[in-house]
Amino acid sequence: MKQCPSCRTNYTDDSLKYCLQDGTELVENRALGSGTEAIDDAETVVSPRQVEPIRIDVPDSQWRSWEESKQVKVRPTETVPIQPVQIEPAPTKSNTTSTVLLTVLGMLALLAIAGIGGWLYLNNRKTEVAVNVNTSAPNSRSINANAVVTNQELNANLAAPPQTPKATLTPAPKPTLNSEQSQAVTDDVENLVDEWKASSENLELDAHLSQYAPTVDYYKGGKIGLAKVRADKQRAYEQFDSITFNITNMKVTPDASGEKASAIFDKEWTFEGENKFSSGKVQQQLTLNKIDGKWKITGEKDLKIYYIE
Numbered sequence: 001m002k003q004c005p006s007c008r009t010n011y012t013d014d015s016l017k018y019c020l021q022d023g024t025e026l027v028e029n030r031a032l033g034s035g036t037e038a039i040d041d042a043e044t045v046v047s048p049r050q051v052e053p054i055r056i057d058v059p060d061s062q063w064r065s066w067e068e069s070k071q072v073k074v075r076p077t078e079t080v081p082i083q084p085v086q087i088e089p090a091p092t093k094s095n096t097t098s099t100v101l102l103t104v105l106g107m108l109a110l111l112a113i114a115g116i117g118g119w120l121y122l123n124n125r126k127t128e129v130a131v132n133v134n135t136s137a138p139n140s141r142s143i144n145a146n147a148v149v150t151n152q153e154l155n156a157n158l159a160a161p162p163q164t165p166k167a168t169l170t171p172a173p174k175p176t177l178n179s180e181q182s183q184a185v186t187d188d189v190e191n192l193v194d195e196w197k198a199s200s201e202n203l204e205l206d207a208h209l210s211q212y213a214p215t216v217d218y219y220k221g222g223k224i225g226l227a228k229v230r231a232d233k234q235r236a237y238e239q240f241d242s243i244t245f246n247i248t249n250m251k252v253t254p255d256a257s258g259e260k261a262s263a264i265f266d267k268e269w270t271f272e273g274e275n276k277f278s279s280g281k282v283q284q285q286l287t288l289n290k291i292d293g294k295w296k297i298t299g300e301k302d303l304k305i306y307y308i309e
Contacts, residue, residue: 003029177258185254189261189288192295196286197245203237205230213291217299240273259290264303280308 002011004019005027011019018025177185192211199208209230217223218232236243250265263286271278283306287299 001029002026176256177254181258182254185258185261186252188295189252189254189263190250192288192297193247193250193263193265193286196297197247200233201243201245203243205233205237208233211297213289213296213298216297217287217301219301236271239276240271240278242270242272244270261288261295262286263288266306278309281306 002014002016003009003026004011004021004024006024007019007021009019009021010029011026016026196208196211199211209226212226212229214226215223216226216229218229221228246268248266248268250263252261252263254261265284266281267284268281269279282302283304285299285301285303286297288295289298290296
């Protein structure tokens with residue numbers, strides 16, 4: 001069975017090619033099926049809607065002829081096969097993603113090439129410098145205001161002022177002592193240590209403290225005032241009636257200025273009292289500074305303990 005796609009009229013005669021109502025080419029209507037039996041004209045057309053009949057004025061002679069034949073001769077038509085339509089499948093998501101990725105990479109490559117080309121162009125371009133001066137060039141050619149010159153002309157006409165070399169600061173030489181000066185410091189320090197020893201053995205507290213500076217770096221107590229040094233020395237003098245020192249292996253080291261020195265020596269002592277006794281041997285260090293032209297003890301500590309009884 002065939003159907004008109006325009007007016008939806010169905011025809012059971014498969015030999016028909018065009019719609020008898022509006023002349024539109026008929027198509028196969030597989031939903032309703034097709035008939036093969038010979039039927040009359042009334043059964044050939046199956047119309048889903050009311051179609052107004054077409055009035056045709058036919059002469060009497062032709063009308064009688066049609067009445068006699070009772071037939072409508074239809075010119076045979078050729079059946080045109082319907083070509084199947086191939087529908088291409090839609091592109092998959094992976095193809096779309098690949099296409100977008102390739103497009104982005106291509107754009108990045110073009111931008112990189114353009115950047116390199118621009119950099120090369122700027123480097124190879126001849127630099128022009130606008131000079132706004134009113135002075136004359138060395139070759140008596142005047143330079144107009146806002147003139148444009150190249151780097152070579154600028155370097156030739158405008159010489160850079162000479163640079164003044166920076167002064168190099170020479171460090172001041174450190175003071176040094178000659179052998180005579182070093183020996184004089186050693187003698188002064190040894191004499192002070194002898195006086196320090198003698199005043200302690202004689203239990204003369206004031207004379208002994210006169211060898212110290214107002215502030216002393218005293219053993220493990222850190223820097224303390226002379227009053228605390230006096231208190232410590234006084235306790236020893238009150239407990240013992242006899243104090244003896246034996247000083248050996250003294251080494252005096254003055255600094256480069258000749259105003260400071262250190263004395264390292266071995267000190268062996270014996271303290272005796274009514275009910276007390278103490279003896280021992282240590283390696284001791286005295287640090288001395290020259291204050292107001294006189295050597296004073298600014299530090300006292302033990303470096304090593306040999307024995308204590």
